[in-house]
Amino acid sequence: MTMGGASQTLPMPASAAISLPMSDFPTGELIQLEPLVARVLAPNPSPYTFTGTQTHLVGTTDLAIIDPGPDDPRHLGALTAAIAGRPVTAILVTHTHRDHSPLARALQAATGAPIVGCAPLALDDLGPRADAAFDRNYAPDRILGDGAQVAGAGWTLTAIPTPGHTSNHLAFALEDTKALFPGDTVMGWSTTVVSPPDGDMADYLASLAKLMLRDDRVYYPAHGEAIATPRRFVRSLIGHRKQREGQILRLLARGVGEIPAMVEQMYVGLDPRLVPAAQGSVLAHLVDLERRGRVRQEGGAWTAI
Numbered sequence: 001m002t003m004g005g006a007s008q009t010l011p012m013p014a015s016a017a018i019s020l021p022m023s024d025f026p027t028g029e030l031i032q033l034e035p036l037v038a039r040v041l042a043p044n045p046s047p048y049t050f051t052g053t054q055t056h057l058v059g060t061t062d063l064a065i066i067d068p069g070p071d072d073p074r075h076l077g078a079l080t081a082a083i084a085g086r087p088v089t090a091i092l093v094t095h096t097h098r099d100h101s102p103l104a105r106a107l108q109a110a111t112g113a114p115i116v117g118c119a120p121l122a123l124d125d126l127g128p129r130a131d132a133a134f135d136r137n138y139a140p141d142r143i144l145g146d147g148a149q150v151a152g153a154g155w156t157l158t159a160i161p162t163p164g165h166t167s168n169h170l171a172f173a174l175e176d177t178k179a180l181f182p183g184d185t186v187m188g189w190s191t192t193v194v195s196p197p198d199g200d201m202a203d204y205l206a207s208l209a210k211l212m213l214r215d216d217r218v219y220y221p222a223h224g225e226a227i228a229t230p231r232r233f234v235r236s237l238i239g240h241r242k243q244r245e246g247q248i249l250r251l252l253a254r255g256v257g258e259i260p261a262m263v264e265q266m267y268v269g270l271d272p273r274l275v276p277a278a279q280g281s282v283l284a285h286l287v288d289l290e291r292r293g294r295v296r297q298e299g300g301a302w303t304a305i
Ligand SMILES: [Zn+2]
Pocket: 001, 007, 008, 095, 097, 165, 184
């Protein structure tokens, strides 16, 4: 997210979009996706979050709760009803945007479950990486490294680092049914915003390449519909980013080197509320190209080398 508590998304190219009946997204209701997986939609729709953040429940007799969502008592009530008195083994967090992690604290108070998952942003070490979109109060009981697991009755979740959308992003794999919870790394309605300084396009593309090597059966993203053809979907996302990079290089070749002008030409008809996010994504591409020695910046304008 770059602005006021939203998640970071931009419209996908038509070829990659899928149809999404809004009736499939009732706020606050428990939707069973498969025997081990259910979801509850939080009441935080926006141009950045689509219908809102989807909190996933994994397990039957004891539960993992993935991405508790925004700090909203209505969502806490909906989750408490969905949990229905069952023990919560762990509250897992993919990343610390404010539409994903803040309710962890209230849910922990209500259930006694540990908060496990991504690392907090190391603000003191890394400088001003975090903007208003980040949850600065996130305090996990346990940080999951690459391959670390959390298990309950009949389920095991494995942490997979997927930086790019944020530097601390994790996906969680449900090994038992080959389902993956990609958080905001892959979304079922739009492309993910990758906005510097914390967002990193090279890391993001490396995370997508890592996902391409897996044989997950289905993705359950935090925003949008489930993705039934994960590898094909991720391949289209990689293609989309390559296409954007090509557009940027062509604009630079024509002497269009200032980000606002580039966004105007690249994102025709964009919702004005999403312009800052689009500018962030273009900057992420430019930073990546600069590191690869393809472009340079002088006085706010970018040029191809
Ligand atoms: Zn996010």
